[in-house]
Amino acid sequence: MWPNFTTSMPLWSWLAILAVPPAIVILYFLKLKRRPIEVPSTFLWRKSIEDLHVNSLWQRLRQNLLLLLQLLLMLLVILALLGPSWQGRELADDRFIFLVDNSASMQAKDANPTRLERAKKLVAEYIDAMPSGAVAMIVSFADGAHVEQTFTDNRAELKRRLALIKPSAHTTSLVEALQVASGLANPGRSAFGEGDVSAAAALEATMYIFSDGKAVQPADFALGNLKAEFVPIGKPEVANLGIVAFNVGRNEERNNELQAFARVQNFGTAEVKTIISLMLDGAQIDAVEATILASSTQGVVFPLPGFGGGVLEVRIQATDDFPLDNTAWMPVEPPRPGRVLLVTPGNKPLMRALTTEHAKRVATVIEIGPAHLGTEDYRLEAASGAYDLIIFDQCTPKTMPEANTLFIGSLPPEGWKSEGTIVNPVVIDVDRLHPLTQYIDFSNVLIVESRGKLESPTGGRVLLDTTKGPILSIAPRGGFVDAVLGFNLVNSQEWETTWPVRPSFSVFGMNVLQYLGGGSESLSSMGATPGQTVALRHPGVLKSVVVKTPGGESITVPRSNRNTYEFSATDELGVYQILWDEKDQQELAVNLFSPEESDIAPATKLNLGATEVQEGERTEQVAPQPGWKPLLLAALAVLLFEWYIFNRRVYL
Amino acid sequence: MATTDTPLLTPEFLARLEQLELVSRKVFRGRLKGERKSPRKGHSVEFADYRNYVVGDDLRFIDWNTYARLDRLFLKLHFEEEDLHFYLLLDDSRSMDFGAPTKFWYARQVAAALGFIGLVHSDRVVIERLNQPAQEQGVTLRGRASLWRMMDYLQGIKAEGGTRLAQGVKNFCIRHRGRGIVVLISDLMDKSGYEDALRYLVAQQMDAYVIQVLSREETDPELTGDLRLVDCEDGDMAEVTVSAPLLKKYKQTLNAFVGGAREYCNRRGMSYLLTNTQQPFENLVTSYLRTRGLVR
16 A cells, blocks of 8 residues: 655645756756867768767757756755655654563574564564654563663664674563663652652653563562553464473482483473483483373483483473473582591591491591691691591691581681580580481480580581580581581590480481581582572682583683682583583583473563553554655765766766 | 977887888889989990981990891990989878877878988988978988988978868979879878879879878777867867767768778779878888888
8 A cells, every 4th residue: 555645845836846857958958068179170070970960959868868867866856855754653652661581482483583583673663663863772681681772862773782682591580671671760769758859850661571471570560650561472372392300319219220300391282292312421322202291291210220420411302492491411420429537636436427338438537646737748638628528626727728627626726716614515406407417316415514605707507505505516618617516525534425325426427427528429410590600619729710611612710719619601501511620520501490481382461560561562653754865865876876977988 | 299309210210121112113214313223224234125226326335246137237225223203291280280199290200211211222202291382392302311301301390280182282293293102191181082182193193102190089089978079170160979879970980981092092003001190100111011012
């Protein structure tokens, strides 16, 4: 349908304007300026001219391409000056905020090519439909918000920034994005009651949210001066199978065997039959055919006989619109016994508790005397973190080692305090939630005496409390943990307590080895979700560690002042390699594991606080669309062509 | 650009020209003893004919062998060796002063080269201009010693005035009734036509050569736009709007003109040669004119 053509000029003006080109043609021929050129003889030229009759009017007109182009140029300029316009539509309002969802679910391929690309294309159309002089802002959001472009009326810049929005594997949350959008429309007020004034003038804005709606929505958000419109992206009828959990554990029936467990959920409305395969270090080792009912989950078990560690990967073979959740990884390290150093003048009960058959699977215990604390060997080992746990029984080192510690009857050289002694303390409280004191019964334990007023450094926690004060406390020290037991277990003369002969003492010994000793009788693996910061630890003291992402990029992570390596670039899904040194490396898996993201059927509404925002069309108003721009562009093109003709001397 | 300071001929080319000589297709009678065969009977060693003895003849030329056989007295006749009359007729109209190098400079170079060949072989070389007054004689030169006088003369003449081919050739024929070789060097751009002029030459019964010289601006004009062409000789103006068809038509007209001149000359026993100022004149003299038979 041809748009309605309007003009501000009356008909007689048009007629007058259209009479100008013929007048110019007439003038052109009347005042045709010819350039004089001397030639040896006009003898042959005259003969040629007579044959061609080139002096006829129409011949000159036909052959003068430049004149024709000048006429066309002038016509286009006149038309542009007349200010023609077409009746069109544009967005109502003059201030816009475009929120673009770039979370994991927006990588679904039900919109060609992806939902995010579809959203970007729609935003570009909205930008084109903005009225003249309107300003807009672009904010991308996943689990956090990022302002891609602050308010501007430069449409080219808006589109350029829009194109730079990249997809992410993060989950979705509207909270931060709405706070950013609300920050302008609803400026914050001063914190003090009387004379409360606005920090800045409120600016109304229309906010368009381009998302599939799979977002955490704020419970207590007020739109205020914002007008919200929801533009859902994605097809309503989509099917997706996703892996929502994957781990490895011991076979409950056969304890020496391991198993891999995967949970697959069908987010579609139809039953799906597919093959789920298990890979170890890139090679397939098992596959299971599974039929998953609509809107339900199914667990899949893979036995792992003789498994000694490696990177496990479970993969759904079916092709669906959301491939990000079709694969999950788990790097598994084999059990590694902890390294424990016991510095004691002699403590047979303690040694027995730490070297049971069960305890040997968890940690290796080495015993030395307090005299060795002054040796160079000890100093080097303690400083290099050669041990996961050092137990100081009735002795104290000069400096704290790079390891967890347990002090029995003594205090660390710094940070801890005690005053006097307490006699026959009765335990009134045991912190059974803490791994060190879980499963411990202290009701039948007698203690002769203990350090009084035991005080731990900041962040400490009391694990055993008596009527006369704490007797067992624990406190963090950088990346390590120090525990202090205020009473001796034995001395050279006699028993200090009946605890070693109670069953709970052996349990305490196992708790110490498992919690403080660094060992594990089970498999361990490191995992994270996209965007999560992971604190990496290493027994050695390295300035930094290199982490290689699944995409092949190498990132150097420096050691923090808490003796950990904070790695936050977990945006990609897959297995990250942590390269401590040439021989020592670990793996870290980043998996989506988000049913909210895997359920890719787009929502039809959003709940922003108390306001329900339905899917709606953009608010438009009728507005004249000026036509002078294309006319001027055409005039410029004609001018360039005329210049080309003039310079190249092209003839008809 | 050639100037009066630039020599018409280089010493190297002069050395090459010494190997050449002018050739006449007919035998012409000269005034002085030269190196050419003359129809007149004279005293060379080459036998020509017999005639009867009359009283008073020189007894030294009686052929006694013939008398012994026929018992009659006969006189032996021999060919006389005389010089060749070589005429160079230059078009010195303003239209010749066009091009780079100018047609006039080119024509003078050709004239100097041919004149030098004649001088080296003791021919009588006469150089005349079409626009010189009827009573004025051109320069007559003979012998190698006249070379520099010829060069000075050619360097000093200027191209001015209109093209009057017919009148100029007519005046030349009136001034020189003798026989010989005449070389007309002109662009033939006379609005009255070249036919009358060439007819005069034919009537003179000379060995005539016509060298038409054109410039690149005439053979391949690079004109564009709306122009007013002004004739440099008579100020005649022609308004044109240059286009591809016009240029094409002009070249056709030029080819027809040149073709007409060639045919006119060939039919009347004159040699015609078209040259362009872009063509090295050395090649013209040593190659083309050799092919035409003017030099060898």
